[in-house]
Amino acid sequence: MENNISKYHFTVEPFSEDYRGNLSWGTLGNLLLRCASLSAGTFGFGYEQVVQRRLAWVLSRLIIDVPAMPRTGEQFEIQTWVKSVYRQFTDRHYAIMRPDGTAYGHAVSTWALINIDTRQPVDLSQMPDDQLWQCIVPEREAPIAPPTRLRLQTPELLAEHKAAYTDLDINGHVNSIRYIELLLDRISKQEHAANPVTRIEMQYAAESGAGHRLQIFADRDSDDARRLYVIKRDDGTLLCRGILHRSNNG
Protein backbone atom coordinates (compact mmCIF):
# COMPACT_ATOMS: atom_id res chain seq x y z
CA MET A 1 0.00 0.00 0.00
CA GLU A 2 2.69 2.54 1.04
CA ASN A 3 4.35 2.26 -2.39
CA ASN A 4 1.13 3.20 -4.12
CA ILE A 5 0.78 6.42 -2.12
CA SER A 6 2.66 9.33 -3.71
CA LYS A 7 4.04 11.98 -1.36
CA TYR A 8 5.09 15.51 -2.27
CA HIS A 9 6.64 17.97 0.13
CA PHE A 10 5.92 21.71 0.10
CA THR A 11 6.45 24.90 2.07
CA VAL A 12 4.00 27.80 2.09
CA GLU A 13 6.18 30.20 0.10
CA PRO A 14 5.88 33.98 -0.17
CA PHE A 15 3.28 34.96 -2.79
CA SER A 16 1.33 31.69 -2.46
CA GLU A 17 -0.86 32.93 0.41
CA ASP A 18 -4.07 34.90 0.73
CA TYR A 19 -4.11 38.30 2.44
CA ARG A 20 -4.33 36.66 5.87
CA GLY A 21 -1.12 34.65 5.36
CA ASN A 22 -2.92 31.34 4.79
CA LEU A 23 -2.00 29.12 1.85
CA SER A 24 -4.46 30.29 -0.78
CA TRP A 25 -7.18 27.95 -2.08
CA GLY A 26 -5.97 28.65 -5.60
CA THR A 27 -2.42 27.57 -4.82
CA LEU A 28 -3.60 24.47 -2.93
CA GLY A 29 -6.05 23.51 -5.67
CA ASN A 30 -3.38 23.70 -8.37
CA LEU A 31 -0.93 21.77 -6.15
CA LEU A 32 -3.52 18.98 -5.74
CA LEU A 33 -3.93 18.78 -9.53
CA ARG A 34 -0.14 18.90 -9.94
CA CYS A 35 0.31 15.99 -7.50
CA ALA A 36 -2.46 14.03 -9.26
CA SER A 37 -0.65 14.57 -12.56
CA LEU A 38 2.80 13.71 -11.20
CA SER A 39 1.52 10.61 -9.40
CA ALA A 40 -0.36 9.40 -12.50
CA GLY A 41 2.84 9.92 -14.49
CA THR A 42 4.80 7.81 -12.01
CA PHE A 43 2.39 4.92 -12.52
CA GLY A 44 2.31 5.23 -16.31
CA PHE A 45 -1.02 6.95 -16.96
CA GLY A 46 -0.12 10.65 -16.72
CA TYR A 47 -0.92 13.47 -19.15
CA GLU A 48 2.08 12.82 -21.42
CA GLN A 49 1.41 9.09 -21.53
CA VAL A 50 -2.33 9.13 -22.26
CA VAL A 51 -2.13 12.03 -24.74
CA GLN A 52 -0.08 9.76 -27.02
CA ARG A 53 -3.23 7.65 -27.37
CA ARG A 54 -5.35 10.81 -27.95
CA LEU A 55 -6.74 10.54 -24.42
CA ALA A 56 -7.03 13.15 -21.68
CA TRP A 57 -8.08 13.09 -18.03
CA VAL A 58 -11.06 15.28 -17.25
CA LEU A 59 -11.93 16.37 -13.73
CA SER A 60 -15.54 15.62 -12.90
CA ARG A 61 -15.76 16.36 -9.19
CA LEU A 62 -13.48 17.89 -6.57
CA ILE A 63 -14.04 18.31 -2.85
CA ILE A 64 -11.37 20.04 -0.76
CA ASP A 65 -11.94 20.11 2.99
CA VAL A 66 -9.32 22.05 4.96
CA PRO A 67 -10.62 23.54 8.23
CA ALA A 68 -7.33 25.42 8.86
CA MET A 69 -4.77 26.14 6.17
CA PRO A 70 -1.00 26.01 6.66
CA ARG A 71 0.47 29.49 6.98
CA THR A 72 3.50 31.33 5.56
CA GLY A 73 6.71 29.33 6.05
CA GLU A 74 4.91 26.21 7.34
CA GLN A 75 5.60 22.86 5.73
CA PHE A 76 3.05 20.40 4.46
CA GLU A 77 2.95 17.17 2.51
CA ILE A 78 0.37 16.18 -0.06
CA GLN A 79 -0.25 12.44 -0.15
CA THR A 80 -2.33 11.06 -3.01
CA TRP A 81 -3.54 7.68 -4.16
CA VAL A 82 -6.12 6.06 -6.43
CA LYS A 83 -8.95 5.02 -4.15
CA SER A 84 -11.16 3.19 -6.65
CA VAL A 85 -11.78 2.67 -10.35
CA TYR A 86 -15.18 2.22 -11.95
CA ARG A 87 -16.06 1.79 -15.59
CA GLN A 88 -16.17 5.49 -16.48
CA PHE A 89 -14.69 7.16 -13.42
CA THR A 90 -11.81 6.85 -11.01
CA ASP A 91 -11.60 8.38 -7.54
CA ARG A 92 -8.31 9.88 -6.36
CA HIS A 93 -7.95 10.83 -2.70
CA TYR A 94 -5.55 13.27 -1.03
CA ALA A 95 -4.32 14.02 2.49
CA ILE A 96 -2.70 17.38 3.30
CA MET A 97 -0.41 16.53 6.21
CA ARG A 98 1.49 18.45 8.88
CA PRO A 99 5.08 17.46 9.68
CA ASP A 100 3.80 15.89 12.94
CA GLY A 101 1.64 13.42 11.00
CA THR A 102 -1.73 15.05 11.68
CA ALA A 103 -3.81 16.31 8.78
CA TYR A 104 -4.55 19.88 7.77
CA GLY A 105 -7.31 18.42 5.64
CA HIS A 106 -8.29 16.09 2.83
CA ALA A 107 -9.57 16.10 -0.71
CA VAL A 108 -11.27 13.74 -3.11
CA SER A 109 -11.45 14.00 -6.88
CA THR A 110 -13.31 12.06 -9.56
CA TRP A 111 -11.85 11.80 -13.05
CA ALA A 112 -12.96 10.47 -16.41
CA LEU A 113 -10.62 9.58 -19.26
CA ILE A 114 -11.93 10.91 -22.56
CA ASN A 115 -10.97 10.53 -26.18
CA ILE A 116 -9.74 13.98 -27.28
CA ASP A 117 -11.33 13.67 -30.72
CA THR A 118 -14.73 12.22 -29.83
CA ARG A 119 -14.89 13.76 -26.29
CA GLN A 120 -16.40 10.39 -25.26
CA PRO A 121 -15.33 8.68 -22.03
CA VAL A 122 -13.13 5.61 -22.29
CA ASP A 123 -14.00 2.35 -20.56
CA LEU A 124 -11.39 2.30 -17.79
CA SER A 125 -11.57 -1.49 -17.56
CA GLN A 126 -9.93 -1.48 -21.00
CA MET A 127 -6.83 0.51 -19.88
CA PRO A 128 -3.73 -1.17 -21.35
CA ASP A 129 -1.41 -2.97 -18.94
CA ASP A 130 -3.86 -2.45 -16.08
CA GLN A 131 -1.58 0.30 -14.75
CA LEU A 132 -4.47 2.20 -13.25
CA TRP A 133 -5.95 -0.87 -11.59
CA GLN A 134 -2.65 -2.09 -10.15
CA CYS A 135 -2.03 0.96 -7.98
CA ILE A 136 -5.42 1.19 -6.27
CA VAL A 137 -5.33 1.62 -2.49
CA PRO A 138 -8.90 0.61 -1.58
CA GLU A 139 -8.23 0.36 2.16
CA ARG A 140 -7.26 4.01 2.68
CA GLU A 141 -10.07 6.53 2.45
CA ALA A 142 -9.81 10.29 2.93
CA PRO A 143 -12.10 10.99 5.91
CA ILE A 144 -14.27 13.57 4.23
CA ALA A 145 -18.02 14.20 4.39
CA PRO A 146 -19.91 13.13 1.26
CA PRO A 147 -21.03 15.71 -1.32
CA THR A 148 -23.85 18.02 -0.29
CA ARG A 149 -27.08 17.30 -2.16
CA LEU A 150 -28.45 20.74 -2.87
CA ARG A 151 -29.68 22.58 -5.95
CA LEU A 152 -30.07 26.31 -6.49
CA GLN A 153 -33.64 27.36 -5.81
CA THR A 154 -33.60 31.01 -6.92
CA PRO A 155 -30.51 31.72 -9.01
CA GLU A 156 -29.36 35.32 -9.19
CA LEU A 157 -26.70 36.57 -11.66
CA LEU A 158 -23.81 37.91 -9.54
CA ALA A 159 -21.03 38.55 -12.04
CA GLU A 160 -19.68 37.87 -15.50
CA HIS A 161 -16.15 36.95 -16.49
CA LYS A 162 -14.79 36.78 -20.03
CA ALA A 163 -12.41 33.80 -20.12
CA ALA A 164 -8.98 34.79 -21.42
CA TYR A 165 -5.37 33.71 -21.86
CA THR A 166 -4.30 33.47 -18.20
CA ASP A 167 -7.39 31.41 -17.30
CA LEU A 168 -6.36 28.55 -19.59
CA ASP A 169 -4.62 25.31 -18.72
CA ILE A 170 -2.42 23.25 -21.03
CA ASN A 171 -5.52 21.78 -22.71
CA GLY A 172 -6.66 25.27 -23.71
CA HIS A 173 -9.65 25.13 -21.35
CA VAL A 174 -10.39 27.31 -18.35
CA ASN A 175 -8.43 25.74 -15.48
CA SER A 176 -10.67 23.87 -13.00
CA ILE A 177 -9.22 25.81 -10.08
CA ARG A 178 -9.91 29.14 -11.81
CA TYR A 179 -13.65 28.44 -11.43
CA ILE A 180 -13.08 28.07 -7.68
CA GLU A 181 -11.32 31.46 -7.60
CA LEU A 182 -14.24 33.04 -9.44
CA LEU A 183 -16.54 31.76 -6.67
CA LEU A 184 -14.21 32.82 -3.83
CA ASP A 185 -14.19 36.34 -5.33
CA ARG A 186 -17.96 36.57 -4.83
CA ILE A 187 -17.35 36.72 -1.06
CA SER A 188 -16.01 40.05 0.20
CA LYS A 189 -12.70 40.39 2.01
CA GLN A 190 -14.55 41.24 5.23
CA GLU A 191 -16.75 38.15 4.93
CA HIS A 192 -13.67 35.99 4.27
CA ALA A 193 -12.15 37.36 7.48
CA ALA A 194 -15.30 36.83 9.54
CA ASN A 195 -16.16 33.34 8.27
CA PRO A 196 -13.29 31.71 6.34
CA VAL A 197 -14.07 29.12 3.71
CA THR A 198 -13.28 25.66 5.07
CA ARG A 199 -14.61 23.34 2.38
CA ILE A 200 -15.18 23.61 -1.35
CA GLU A 201 -17.28 21.24 -3.47
CA MET A 202 -17.12 21.44 -7.25
CA GLN A 203 -19.00 19.46 -9.88
CA TYR A 204 -17.70 20.05 -13.41
CA ALA A 205 -20.13 19.59 -16.29
CA ALA A 206 -18.54 21.12 -19.40
CA GLU A 207 -15.41 22.96 -20.53
CA SER A 208 -15.04 26.58 -21.56
CA GLY A 209 -12.33 28.35 -23.49
CA ALA A 210 -10.87 31.74 -24.37
CA GLY A 211 -13.49 34.30 -25.33
CA HIS A 212 -16.39 32.53 -23.61
CA ARG A 213 -18.46 34.73 -21.33
CA LEU A 214 -18.92 32.99 -17.98
CA GLN A 215 -21.93 33.92 -15.87
CA ILE A 216 -21.81 33.27 -12.15
CA PHE A 217 -25.12 32.68 -10.41
CA ALA A 218 -25.69 32.26 -6.69
CA ASP A 219 -28.69 31.07 -4.78
CA ARG A 220 -30.38 34.09 -3.29
CA ASP A 221 -31.37 31.85 -0.38
CA SER A 222 -27.79 30.72 0.36
CA ASP A 223 -27.03 31.11 4.02
CA ASP A 224 -23.70 32.38 5.36
CA ALA A 225 -22.50 28.90 6.23
CA ARG A 226 -23.12 27.44 2.79
CA ARG A 227 -23.10 29.39 -0.46
CA LEU A 228 -24.37 27.70 -3.61
CA TYR A 229 -23.23 28.73 -7.09
CA VAL A 230 -23.46 27.69 -10.71
CA ILE A 231 -21.32 28.98 -13.57
CA LYS A 232 -22.81 28.93 -17.06
CA ARG A 233 -21.67 30.04 -20.46
CA ASP A 234 -23.79 32.88 -21.82
CA ASP A 235 -25.34 30.37 -24.25
CA GLY A 236 -26.81 28.65 -21.18
CA THR A 237 -24.41 25.67 -21.06
CA LEU A 238 -23.83 24.57 -17.47
CA LEU A 239 -20.08 24.61 -16.75
CA CYS A 240 -19.98 23.77 -13.05
CA ARG A 241 -21.76 23.86 -9.73
CA GLY A 242 -19.94 24.88 -6.58
CA ILE A 243 -20.59 25.05 -2.86
CA LEU A 244 -18.46 27.07 -0.47
CA HIS A 245 -18.77 26.05 3.18
CA ARG A 246 -17.72 28.63 5.74
CA SER A 247 -16.76 28.40 9.39
CA ASN A 248 -18.91 29.91 12.11
CA ASN A 249 -16.02 31.71 13.77
CA GLY A 250 -13.42 34.05 12.24
Add this chain to the structure above:
Amino acid sequence: MENNISKYHFTVEPFSEDYRGNLSWGTLGNLLLRCASLSAGTFGFGYEQVVQRRLAWVLSRLIIDVPAMPRTGEQFEIQTWVKSVYRQFTDRHYAIMRPDGTAYGHAVSTWALINIDTRQPVDLSQMPDDQLWQCIVPEREAPIAPPTRLRLQTPELLAEHKAAYTDLDINGHVNSIRYIELLLDRISKQEHAANPVTRIEMQYAAESGAGHRLQIFADRDSDDARRLYVIKRDDGTLLCRGILHRSNNG
Protein backbone atom coordinates in the same frame (compact mmCIF):
# COMPACT_ATOMS: atom_id res chain seq x y z
CA MET B 1 30.28 37.88 -4.91
CA GLU B 2 29.02 34.29 -5.35
CA ASN B 3 27.83 34.22 -1.73
CA ASN B 4 25.67 37.26 -2.26
CA ILE B 5 23.82 35.67 -5.18
CA SER B 6 20.85 33.58 -4.06
CA LYS B 7 19.93 30.59 -6.22
CA TYR B 8 16.61 28.73 -6.28
CA HIS B 9 15.94 25.64 -8.30
CA PHE B 10 12.59 24.91 -9.99
CA THR B 11 10.91 22.58 -12.47
CA VAL B 12 8.05 23.63 -14.74
CA GLU B 13 5.35 21.62 -12.97
CA PRO B 14 1.93 20.60 -14.29
CA PHE B 15 -0.59 23.44 -13.83
CA SER B 16 2.07 26.17 -13.87
CA GLU B 17 2.08 26.56 -17.67
CA ASP B 18 0.07 28.47 -20.22
CA TYR B 19 -2.01 26.65 -22.83
CA ARG B 20 1.05 26.17 -25.05
CA GLY B 21 3.01 24.33 -22.34
CA ASN B 22 5.28 27.29 -21.57
CA LEU B 23 5.88 28.38 -17.99
CA SER B 24 3.22 31.04 -17.52
CA TRP B 25 4.17 34.69 -16.98
CA GLY B 26 2.01 34.68 -13.85
CA THR B 27 3.88 31.73 -12.34
CA LEU B 28 7.28 33.18 -13.28
CA GLY B 29 6.39 36.63 -11.96
CA ASN B 30 5.31 35.26 -8.59
CA LEU B 31 8.43 33.04 -8.43
CA LEU B 32 10.62 36.13 -9.01
CA LEU B 33 8.87 37.93 -6.14
CA ARG B 34 9.16 34.78 -4.01
CA CYS B 35 12.91 34.57 -4.65
CA ALA B 36 13.30 38.28 -3.91
CA SER B 37 11.49 37.75 -0.61
CA LEU B 38 13.43 34.61 0.34
CA SER B 39 16.78 36.17 -0.59
CA ALA B 40 16.02 39.36 1.37
CA GLY B 41 15.06 37.15 4.33
CA THR B 42 18.40 35.33 4.10
CA PHE B 43 20.26 38.63 4.38
CA GLY B 44 18.13 39.99 7.22
CA PHE B 45 15.82 42.45 5.48
CA GLY B 46 12.90 40.25 4.38
CA TYR B 47 9.17 40.81 4.88
CA GLU B 48 9.07 39.29 8.38
CA GLN B 49 12.11 41.26 9.50
CA VAL B 50 11.15 44.72 8.24
CA VAL B 51 7.47 44.39 9.25
CA GLN B 52 8.62 44.30 12.88
CA ARG B 53 9.76 47.89 12.38
CA ARG B 54 6.45 48.77 10.66
CA LEU B 55 8.20 48.77 7.26
CA ALA B 56 7.26 47.08 4.00
CA TRP B 57 8.94 46.64 0.62
CA VAL B 58 6.98 48.13 -2.26
CA LEU B 59 7.64 47.20 -5.87
CA SER B 60 8.13 50.28 -8.01
CA ARG B 61 9.29 48.84 -11.33
CA LEU B 62 9.62 45.36 -12.85
CA ILE B 63 11.01 44.35 -16.23
CA ILE B 64 10.94 40.66 -17.20
CA ASP B 65 12.64 39.77 -20.47
CA VAL B 66 12.35 36.08 -21.45
CA PRO B 67 12.47 35.45 -25.22
CA ALA B 68 11.67 31.73 -24.79
CA MET B 69 10.11 30.25 -21.66
CA PRO B 70 11.05 26.89 -20.15
CA ARG B 71 8.46 24.24 -20.94
CA THR B 72 6.64 21.50 -19.02
CA GLY B 73 9.09 19.31 -17.12
CA GLU B 74 12.13 21.50 -17.86
CA GLN B 75 14.33 22.71 -15.03
CA PHE B 76 15.43 26.25 -14.37
CA GLU B 77 17.21 28.21 -11.69
CA ILE B 78 16.40 31.73 -10.56
CA GLN B 79 19.47 33.66 -9.44
CA THR B 80 18.92 36.98 -7.70
CA TRP B 81 21.10 39.66 -6.14
CA VAL B 82 20.97 43.29 -5.02
CA LYS B 83 22.55 45.27 -7.85
CA SER B 84 22.54 48.73 -6.28
CA VAL B 85 21.07 50.81 -3.48
CA TYR B 86 20.15 54.47 -3.71
CA ARG B 87 18.60 56.71 -1.09
CA GLN B 88 14.98 55.78 -1.79
CA PHE B 89 15.26 52.79 -4.10
CA THR B 90 17.16 49.54 -4.48
CA ASP B 91 17.59 47.57 -7.70
CA ARG B 92 17.40 43.77 -7.55
CA HIS B 93 18.42 41.78 -10.62
CA TYR B 94 17.52 38.21 -11.65
CA ALA B 95 18.78 35.62 -14.10
CA ILE B 96 16.56 32.71 -15.17
CA MET B 97 19.07 29.98 -16.05
CA ARG B 98 19.03 26.69 -17.94
CA PRO B 99 20.82 23.66 -16.44
CA ASP B 100 23.57 24.15 -19.08
CA GLY B 101 24.40 27.60 -17.71
CA THR B 102 22.83 29.66 -20.48
CA ALA B 103 20.00 32.04 -19.66
CA TYR B 104 16.31 31.75 -20.53
CA GLY B 105 16.11 35.43 -19.68
CA HIS B 106 16.57 38.13 -17.08
CA ALA B 107 14.62 40.52 -14.92
CA VAL B 108 15.22 43.71 -12.98
CA SER B 109 13.11 45.16 -10.19
CA THR B 110 13.19 48.43 -8.28
CA TRP B 111 11.92 48.54 -4.70
CA ALA B 112 11.23 51.20 -2.09
CA LEU B 113 10.95 50.56 1.64
CA ILE B 114 8.01 52.40 3.12
CA ASN B 115 6.68 53.04 6.59
CA ILE B 116 3.38 51.14 6.82
CA ASP B 117 1.71 53.87 8.88
CA THR B 118 2.84 56.99 7.02
CA ARG B 119 3.27 55.27 3.57
CA GLN B 120 6.42 57.41 3.25
CA PRO B 121 9.65 55.92 1.85
CA VAL B 122 12.48 55.25 4.26
CA ASP B 123 15.99 56.55 3.63
CA LEU B 124 17.80 53.31 2.74
CA SER B 125 21.14 54.75 3.85
CA GLN B 126 19.71 54.61 7.39
CA MET B 127 19.03 50.84 7.31
CA PRO B 128 20.21 49.33 10.61
CA ASP B 129 23.30 47.10 10.50
CA ASP B 130 23.89 47.97 6.84
CA GLN B 131 22.52 44.52 5.88
CA LEU B 132 21.18 45.76 2.58
CA TRP B 133 24.42 47.54 1.66
CA GLN B 134 26.66 44.64 2.58
CA CYS B 135 25.21 42.19 0.06
CA ILE B 136 25.33 44.40 -3.05
CA VAL B 137 26.84 42.78 -6.15
CA PRO B 138 27.59 45.88 -8.25
CA GLU B 139 29.75 44.04 -10.79
CA ARG B 140 27.03 41.69 -12.05
CA GLU B 141 24.32 43.29 -14.15
CA ALA B 142 21.38 41.50 -15.78
CA PRO B 143 21.89 42.13 -19.52
CA ILE B 144 18.50 43.66 -20.20
CA ALA B 145 17.46 46.57 -22.39
CA PRO B 146 16.57 49.74 -20.46
CA PRO B 147 12.91 50.69 -19.90
CA THR B 148 11.01 51.90 -22.94
CA ARG B 149 10.20 55.60 -22.80
CA LEU B 150 6.70 55.80 -24.16
CA ARG B 151 3.44 57.32 -23.01
CA LEU B 152 -0.10 56.50 -24.10
CA GLN B 153 -1.22 58.96 -26.77
CA THR B 154 -4.87 58.00 -27.21
CA PRO B 155 -6.05 55.85 -24.30
CA GLU B 156 -9.06 53.66 -24.92
CA LEU B 157 -10.92 51.81 -22.12
CA LEU B 158 -10.61 48.08 -22.85
CA ALA B 159 -11.94 46.38 -19.74
CA GLU B 160 -12.85 46.72 -16.10
CA HIS B 161 -12.01 44.39 -13.24
CA LYS B 162 -13.38 44.59 -9.73
CA ALA B 163 -10.51 43.65 -7.40
CA ALA B 164 -11.47 40.81 -5.05
CA TYR B 165 -10.21 38.26 -2.54
CA THR B 166 -8.03 36.09 -4.82
CA ASP B 167 -6.31 39.16 -6.30
CA LEU B 168 -4.81 40.16 -2.94
CA ASP B 169 -1.33 39.52 -1.59
CA ILE B 170 -0.37 39.22 2.06
CA ASN B 171 -0.41 43.03 2.41
CA GLY B 172 -4.07 43.09 1.37
CA HIS B 173 -3.26 44.86 -1.91
CA VAL B 174 -3.76 43.59 -5.44
CA ASN B 175 -0.71 41.43 -6.19
CA SER B 176 1.76 43.15 -8.57
CA ILE B 177 1.75 40.12 -10.88
CA ARG B 178 -2.05 40.14 -11.06
CA TYR B 179 -1.84 43.47 -12.93
CA ILE B 180 0.40 41.75 -15.50
CA GLU B 181 -2.19 38.99 -15.92
CA LEU B 182 -4.91 41.59 -16.47
CA LEU B 183 -2.80 43.01 -19.33
CA LEU B 184 -1.96 39.59 -20.82
CA ASP B 185 -5.70 38.86 -20.91
CA ARG B 186 -6.24 41.82 -23.24
CA ILE B 187 -4.43 39.87 -25.98
CA SER B 188 -6.45 37.06 -27.54
CA LYS B 189 -5.36 33.42 -27.47
CA GLN B 190 -4.79 33.53 -31.25
CA GLU B 191 -2.62 36.65 -30.95
CA HIS B 192 -0.62 35.03 -28.13
CA ALA B 193 0.02 32.05 -30.42
CA ALA B 194 1.02 34.19 -33.41
CA ASN B 195 3.25 36.66 -31.55
CA PRO B 196 4.13 35.48 -28.02
CA VAL B 197 4.93 38.05 -25.36
CA THR B 198 8.70 38.13 -24.80
CA ARG B 199 9.18 41.11 -22.47
CA ILE B 200 7.01 42.85 -19.90
CA GLU B 201 7.69 46.27 -18.38
CA MET B 202 5.69 47.45 -15.39
CA GLN B 203 5.80 50.74 -13.50
CA TYR B 204 3.76 50.70 -10.31
CA ALA B 205 2.38 53.99 -9.05
CA ALA B 206 -0.23 53.23 -6.37
CA GLU B 207 -1.87 50.27 -4.60
CA SER B 208 -5.42 49.04 -4.92
CA GLY B 209 -7.47 46.78 -2.71
CA ALA B 210 -10.59 44.62 -2.53
CA GLY B 211 -13.66 46.29 -3.98
CA HIS B 212 -11.75 48.80 -6.12
CA ARG B 213 -12.83 48.95 -9.75
CA LEU B 214 -9.77 48.75 -12.00
CA GLN B 215 -9.99 50.22 -15.48
CA ILE B 216 -7.59 48.99 -18.12
CA PHE B 217 -6.73 51.40 -20.91
CA ALA B 218 -4.64 50.68 -23.99
CA ASP B 219 -3.13 53.00 -26.53
CA ARG B 220 -5.26 52.81 -29.65
CA ASP B 221 -2.06 53.39 -31.62
CA SER B 222 -0.18 50.46 -30.04
CA ASP B 223 1.39 48.32 -32.71
CA ASP B 224 1.47 44.53 -32.58
CA ALA B 225 5.07 44.44 -31.43
CA ARG B 226 4.53 46.76 -28.47
CA ARG B 227 1.27 47.24 -26.61
CA LEU B 228 0.99 50.08 -24.11
CA TYR B 229 -1.43 50.01 -21.17
CA VAL B 230 -2.34 51.89 -18.05
CA ILE B 231 -4.51 50.63 -15.21
CA LYS B 232 -6.41 53.21 -13.15
CA ARG B 233 -8.87 53.05 -10.30
CA ASP B 234 -12.28 54.35 -11.31
CA ASP B 235 -11.57 57.48 -9.25
CA GLY B 236 -8.81 58.25 -11.75
CA THR B 237 -5.84 57.21 -9.58
CA LEU B 238 -3.04 55.81 -11.73
CA LEU B 239 -2.15 52.31 -10.49
CA CYS B 240 0.41 51.17 -13.06
CA ARG B 241 1.70 51.47 -16.60
CA GLY B 242 2.64 48.38 -18.56
CA ILE B 243 4.21 47.52 -21.89
CA LEU B 244 3.98 44.07 -23.47
CA HIS B 245 6.60 43.39 -26.14
CA ARG B 246 5.80 40.60 -28.61
CA SER B 247 7.95 38.54 -30.93
CA ASN B 248 7.66 38.85 -34.68
CA ASN B 249 7.38 35.12 -35.23
CA GLY B 250 4.97 32.67 -33.60
